[in-house]
Amino acid sequence: MTLIVLVGLAIAFLLYIAFLNGSRNGSLWSETNLLFATLIFYAGAGALYLGFGVTGAESCVKFASLATWLGLIANTAAVAHRWYDAGHPPFSNVYEMLLSFVWALAVLTLIAEKKYGVKVIGTITMPVAIVGVVLMQLLRTSVHPLIPLLQSTWLDVHVTLAILAYAACTLSFAFAMMFLIQDNVKTETFLAISSASTLAIYASIVLICFGRWGGLSLAAWSKDRKVEVFFFQGLRLPVTIREMGWLITAALLVVALPLACYGLARWRNNLSFLTLANRSVFVSILMQGLTLAVLLLSAHAGGSTADNSAGSSSATAAASPFLLTGLLAGIFISLLYLLLLLRRPDLERLLPTTDKLDRITYRTISLAFPLLTVTIATGAYWANQTWGSYWSWDPKETWAAITWLVYALYLHMRITVGWRGRRAAYFAIAGFAVVIFTFFGVTYLLRGLHAFA
């Protein structure tokens, strides 16, 4: 009950701040404000869903659904605002796609909750939605007229299908996670997996971004234009935030703690280390939150120096969507472990049976798979209308095909080989990881024809 009041108060407070801000600027119903409201409601919903998983109080779910509904309304208003402003459906760049994707995800969450009675599904989908909305803050939001290539009905068809497919994949991932929780995956196993993946995230950040003199080297980010700054064709301008590198390294060490304790516990066969590992998860979450906050603040403050020899350009707020996604994902993975750790023995009662969850995961994938197929097919047809070739092994195309193949493998393993339960769930989770890479990774890491999104 306290939780509900707290979350309610937090939502009210944040909305009040936004209201003050908005009324000062004289544009209360701007898209930014609507998005901000969306973010607040989704975050509140996420917290309440998580709270339901921990406390098991039915009222949490009621208020969580309410928050999701309100968030969805704000989200719908933001979509409508965008659509009206741009004069075309919000499908033409990453920002607009995310806007629609988050919307679809919220709708599917509510459907899953009502139709299948999986009440804690929001614990997984809402954080994904939050990451989406936060990422949107970093992307270029200005409305651009459609370039000739995008002036096609196929754009709307192709992107609508893609968004639905991605949202369905996300849902299948959430169901698979629910399955694992219901299936009583040993908390230790999950501890190992979750802390290893968080560790991997931090390790890759340190490896890629640790700059000279303990700085954190990032792609320069132009604040006004919200794009990465290039100083030469295809070469990003690196910028260094001073001292940030040390903080990330410290965070890496803290994040490594749970895994180290787990390793010790296995090695010494000593259970007290496991307790220690669980405690260090709390520390790790705090540290991750701190790192994220400091990074956001120092990036916002600017004053970072560019480290190319010319050294002329500097002081752009540096942040890259990847880094941010990584950091947020780390926090959510750890939080998910907390849910598992604090789960009440009667959580099983709150969730559908493992059998049912297994089947729903499969059902969702059997919805996502045809959608993926048609997405690829319409994309190929459109490419043929535009470039004269239906398949050119462009990275986006190739990764779409890889995603398709991964889910095709899932279906074969399940139907023909008879993989059920845990293995199928892990497969569904891996499939979602590939989807995320296809959605974002390809756009930012690999270059190709599909440059607009």
Next chain:
Amino acid sequence: MSLGPRSIFRKTWRTVASVEAGVVLLILVVILSAVGTIVLQRPVTSADEMQSAYSPQVLRILDAVGLTDVFHSWWFLGLLFLVSLCIVAASIDRLPHRWRYFSSPYRYPDEGFRRANRPQKSLALVNAKAFEESSLVAAERALQSKGYNPERVVRQDHIGIFAEHHRISELAVYIVHSSLLLIFFGAIVDGLWGWRGTMNLNEGQSSNVVAMRDGETRTLPFYLRCDAAGEENYKDGTPKRMWSKLAVVKAGQDVQKKEIVVNDPLLSSGFRFYQSSYGTNGTLGHFTELEVSHEPGQWVVWSGVVLMGIGLAFVFYLVHMRIWVVPVRDPKTGKLSLWIGGSANRNRDGFEKRFNDLVASIENELKPLTCSAPDGATRFGR
């Protein structure tokens, strides 16, 4: 132990047709295509860029292995060929059995089947010969009301009802697999006989020569003339619309005219002309740059795509449901009952619900019969 050629063949066949082989091949395709998106690819990267990205030794190795052009390397194409082979072998291996199942459905359940099949239900009937027939009529009415088309099975010594929905669902997987083969086939045709090139035309100029990427040229069987070309920009300078007015000239006569824009090419006797770019050159005025492509296999690809859509819809959303209704007389007690059995090839829970609905509706149809029974007995056993 003799390993004759026959048994070696059988073993190879088994391996190729197995699911495991397919899975391993698909995993290989996934890994190699991922590599192909990470390593810079020759066809889309300039030589300078390749050299600045990789050291000479690394580049030599990558080139030698074919990693700089994964998607056209012999081993990648070979892999795709093996995948197709695997699909064909798996289909040949399993299709005959499936086909028998499809072409001659199991219409009358024997005793063993009746014992094992789930879901099933037995409704006790009044013990009289006439009730065999009238109960079947009642069941037929119930089935019809549920949208089935019941079929009376009459054998020498027994009668029954068989009804089914969506038998095609049994073949759906093969439809999907053959559609994939069709797409591969179309792509191979295009890989062998298709080509792409560019054509630059000044306003008023006509030509039949297409420049290929490798510096060669190709001659079209007709002339293409550009009557006009233009570009419109948005206020901020980004391009809004590019267009060219083209005419196809055969034997000195205009046979086709079209204004093409970026998403709307001109199609003429198997050749497509796409708007690619537009510009001005000092003395000659405006020119338009066209992309020309010839893809004889694309219609095979599109039909494969459509077939795959249909096949997937069948796979996921059509359930082959079968219902059997048989009056059974217990050999010991001589009691008569109506045995109802059902089977579905997927979504079994959903089917069980429908099955229970159907049983309830048959019970309903049977009620008037049993109420007017001579001895007034209304017995329904479960």
